[in-house]
Amino acid sequence: MALTACSSESGATTEQNTEVSTQADEALAELEGQVLAQGPRGEDPAPASEAALTDDEVAQVREMGATAAIVMHYGGNDWANAQIAGLRERFEELGIEVVAVTDADFDPGQQVSDIETVMARDPDIIVSIPTDPVATAAAYKAAADAGVKLVFMDNVPDGLEPGTDYVSVVSADNYGNGVVSAHLMAKALNGSGTIGLIYHEADFFVTQQRYEGFKTTIEEQYPDIEVVDERGIAGPDFAGDAQAVADAWLTQYPDLDGIWAVWDVPAEGVMAAARAAGRTDLKIATEDLGTNVAIALARGEMVVGLGAQVPFDQGVTEADLAAGALLGRTAPPYVALSALPVTHDNVLDAWQQVYHADPPSEVTDSYAD
Numbered sequence: 001m002a003l004t005a006c007s008s009e010s011g012a013t014t015e016q017n018t019e020v021s022t023q024a025d026e027a028l029a030e031l032e033g034q035v036l037a038q039g040p041r042g043e044d045p046a047p048a049s050e051a052a053l054t055d056d057e058v059a060q061v062r063e064m065g066a067t068a069a070i071v072m073h074y075g076g077n078d079w080a081n082a083q084i085a086g087l088r089e090r091f092e093e094l095g096i097e098v099v100a101v102t103d104a105d106f107d108p109g110q111q112v113s114d115i116e117t118v119m120a121r122d123p124d125i126i127v128s129i130p131t132d133p134v135a136t137a138a139a140y141k142a143a144a145d146a147g148v149k150l151v152f153m154d155n156v157p158d159g160l161e162p163g164t165d166y167v168s169v170v171s172a173d174n175y176g177n178g179v180v181s182a183h184l185m186a187k188a189l190n191g192s193g194t195i196g197l198i199y200h201e202a203d204f205f206v207t208q209q210r211y212e213g214f215k216t217t218i219e220e221q222y223p224d225i226e227v228v229d230e231r232g233i234a235g236p237d238f239a240g241d242a243q244a245v246a247d248a249w250l251t252q253y254p255d256l257d258g259i260w261a262v263w264d265v266p267a268e269g270v271m272a273a274a275r276a277a278g279r280t281d282l283k284i285a286t287e288d289l290g291t292n293v294a295i296a297l298a299r300g301e302m303v304v305g306l307g308a309q310v311p312f313d314q315g316v317t318e319a320d321l322a323a324g325a326l327l328g329r330t331a332p333p334y335v336a337l338s339a340l341p342v343t344h345d346n347v348l349d350a351w352q353q354v355y356h357a358d359p360p361s362e363v364t365d366s367y368a369d
Helices: 003-031 055-062 078-093 108-119 137-145 176-186 205-221 240-253 264-276 291-299 311-326 345-355 361-368
Strands: 067-072 099-101 126-127 149-153 168-172 193-200 226-233 259-260 284-285 303-308 334-337 341-343
Touching: 003 176, 055 108, 055 259, 055 311, 067 108, 067 345, 078 099, 078 303, 078 311, 078 345, 099 108, 099 168, 099 303, 099 311, 108 126, 108 137, 126 311, 137 341, 149 311, 168 176, 168 311, 176 259, 176 284, 176 303, 193 205, 193 240, 193 284, 205 226, 226 240, 259 264, 259 291, 259 303, 264 303, 291 303, 303 334, 311 345, 345 361
Parallel strands: 067 099, 067 126, 126 149, 149 168, 168 334, 193 226, 193 259, 259 284, 284 303
Antiparallel strands: 303 341
16 A cells, blocks of 8 residues: 555656646746837837838948947846847947946946046947936936937836937847746746745846746746745845855755845855755756856756847847837837757757857856866
């Protein structure tokens, strides 16, 4: 009787796990090529193809001798580097000189100063991602009033109007990326367990969308997964802040099954905490394909999956929108590119898709291991 009961229980568990895996796989397949997010003002997303320029338009832009500045929220990470690389490559093809690239280290005051500094270079174009939509609004408005063509990444300043003050905002499907990571976490947990959520504690539109996409999907589609705690981090030491949160959770909830982190840098902090606690069985899901989470995916260690943006392509799209504005083209107010699910199985191909480059040796060597 004991053997029969054990066999029956094992069969039920296997069936349940298969059902969860099938549910997650089907949901991810339905998401392919789709955009779930709306824009900062509730705009429906337009595809990147609407920004494409004809050969004649490229030739016209090249004759202008235009200049551009890139004003980042913070840099030095893989996402920012890929955005800048996409912008630089496309601007060079368009004959547009990049006269400045700045890094505000997530400090709104520094970003306002950066905007004022690049305005002294009299650029025709500024491509930027606001650190804070309120604190930076006046500086962006002054640039718009001076005739600069503004194209935003992800977030827009308060009070600025598309088509009047700025050209467009370009983003990944950040809500969709949150949904992707929820399905991958649920699949790794076989549909049940306890998790914690580390979100971005800031008025930052796209990171809020990731959090909402992940949490809503878990709550509505995987009721046997319990969110036992949530904590916001504000940076600028996002890895360190996330590590401190994860350290506390792994003590408070010794049986915690998983942690979701809002992007790859906080996820690195979670990995460090898990290693220190001897919890390398912890399941971690996140967003953005940075080098360190790619290595973990390649090794099959802790990181179970993520939703990736395509920042290089976003940069190309931003450059095209800015160039089109110089020609008087009307742009859609919100352009979005679909989420890319990344797991151990496709991490090498995904790197190529995200960065338009071969994976670094530390990633490929980790996969070979």
